[in-house]
Amino acid sequence: MAYRSLLRVPGAAFFPLGFLARLPYATSSLATLVLVQAASGSYAFAGLAAAAQGIANALGAPIAGTLADRHGHRLAGTVTALANAAALTGLVVASHTGRASMLTAAALSGLTQPPVGPLVRVHWSRLLHARARPDLIPTAFSYEATADEISFVAGPALVGLLTALGPTAPTVAAIALLVLATLPFALSLNQGSTEHRRSARAARTPLPRLPLAAMFVAMAAMGTIFGAVQTGVTAYSNESGHPGSAGLLYAVFGIGSALAGAACAWLPTRFSLRRRYVTFAATLLLGALTLVAGERGHVLPAAMAVAGVTVAPYLISLYALTERLAPADRATVALTVLCAGGPLGTATGQALAGFLVDRHGSAGAFLVAPVAAAAALLLAVAVVLAHSARTGDEPSARTRR
Structure with missing residues (x-):
C-alpha cells in the first residue's frame, strides 16, 4: 500500500x-x-x-x-x-x-x-x-x-x-x-x-560539520566493505577455478540488498531512525562476519545472500539521518558529502584487501569487511549516545521545515 x-x-x-x-x-x-x-x-x-x-x-x-x-x-x-x-x-x-x-x-x-x-x-x-x-x-x-x-x-x-x-x-x-x-x-x-x-x-545556513563528518565516515566504512567484498569475491572466484562466477556472486549480494531495501518501507514508525541506525550497523557486522565464515566453510554464495540483506537498511538509515540533520537550504550538498565517502572507502577497501590477497588469498580480503563494519557500529553507538546526551530526543523533519 x-x-x-x-x-x-x-x-x-x-x-x-x-x-x-x-x-x-x-x-x-x-x-x-x-x-x-x-x-x-x-x-x-x-x-x-x-x-x-x-x-x-x-x-x-x-x-x-x-x-x-x-x-x-x-x-x-x-x-x-x-x-x-x-x-x-x-x-x-x-x-x-x-x-x-x-x-x-x-x-x-x-x-x-x-x-x-x-x-x-x-x-x-x-x-x-x-x-x-x-x-x-x-x-x-x-x-x-x-x-x-x-x-x-x-x-x-x-x-x-x-x-x-x-x-x-x-x-x-x-x-x-x-x-x-x-x-x-x-x-x-x-x-x-x-x-x-x-x-x-x-x-x-552553516552545515553541522561534526555530525556530517560522522555520516561521511559511516559511508566510507560501507564503501570499505564494498571494496573488500569486490576484491575478495574476485580472488575467491579465481582460486576456485571459476573466474566468471564473480559476477554471479555480486548479483546475489546486490539482489539481497535490494529486497531488504524494499522491505524497509514497512518498518513500524515506532522503530525510530536512530535506533534503526544502530540496529542496522549491528546487522551489518553480523553480515560481514558471515562472509568470513562462508569463505572458510566454502559456502560463500549463501553467505553473500545473507550479507547482502544487511546492506540497504544501513544505507537507508544514513541517507535519512543526513537528510534530517542538514538545513533545508543545504540538503543536497549534505547528501553529496555523504555519498563522497563511498568511493573513497571503496578505494581504501580495495587497496587493503588487495594487499592481504597477495599474502593470504581471498580469506585475507574478507577479513577487512568485519573490521570496517565494527568501526561502523562503534561510530553509530557514539553518534546516538552523543545525540541523546545533547538533546534527549530525536529531531523532527517536519518541524525543521
Whole structure:
C-alpha cells in the first residue's frame, strides 16, 4: 500500500526514467577499466585510471550539491549530465592517444558525474512535504535504495554484454544514457522556489560539520566493505577455478540488498531512525562476519545472500539521518558529502584487501569487511549516545521545515 501511494505522487514515468538516469554511474568504473585496459594493455594502469575517476567523483560531488542548493536541481543536473557526457567522449578520444590524456579524461569523468542519488532524494523530500505526505519519505528512500542496488547489479552486467561489441561500447552506451535518460530526468526535477534559491545564495545556513563528518565516515566504512567484498569475491572466484562466477556472486549480494531495501518501507514508525541506525550497523557486522565464515566453510554464495540483506537498511538509515540533520537550504550538498565517502572507502577497501590477497588469498580480503563494519557500529553507538546526551530526543523533519 505504501508503494502504491508513492507511485501516485510524481507519476509512473518518473520511476523508469530515474532508474535509467543512474545507470551511467553504475557502469562508469567498470566501463573505464575495460576501455583503458584495452587501450593501454595494462591492468595496473587501468586500475589507476578507475581510482582517479572514483577520487575525482568524491571531490566533485559536493561541488555539484552546492550548485544544486544555490541554483536549483534542474540546472545542476543538466550541467553535470552534459559535462559528464563531454568528459566520457573525451575519454573515448583519449584512448587513442597517450596514458596522460586517458588519466586526465578519467578524472574529469569522475569530477563531472551527475549526483542522481542525492538529487532525487532531496527532490522526494521536498515533493512529499509540499504534498503534505512526509510519512512517505521512508518509503521513497527505501525505493531509492532498492533502485540503487538493482542498478549496481544491472550496470556491470550491461558492461559485460556490451564489451563483446568492443571496449569502447560500454562508455558509448553511458554517453547515450546521459543524454537520453539522465538529462531528461534532470529537467523533470523541481528547480525550487525563487525565494529558496535567493536565500541560499545570500546567506547559507552553516552545515553541522561534526555530525556530517560522522555520516561521511559511516559511508566510507560501507564503501570499505564494498571494496573488500569486490576484491575478495574476485580472488575467491579465481582460486576456485571459476573466474566468471564473480559476477554471479555480486548479483546475489546486490539482489539481497535490494529486497531488504524494499522491505524497509514497512518498518513500524515506532522503530525510530536512530535506533534503526544502530540496529542496522549491528546487522551489518553480523553480515560481514558471515562472509568470513562462508569463505572458510566454502559456502560463500549463501553467505553473500545473507550479507547482502544487511546492506540497504544501513544505507537507508544514513541517507535519512543526513537528510534530517542538514538545513533545508543545504540538503543536497549534505547528501553529496555523504555519498563522497563511498568511493573513497571503496578505494581504501580495495587497496587493503588487495594487499592481504597477495599474502593470504581471498580469506585475507574478507577479513577487512568485519573490521570496517565494527568501526561502523562503534561510530553509530557514539553518534546516538552523543545525540541523546545533547538533546534527549530525536529531531523532527517536519518541524525543521
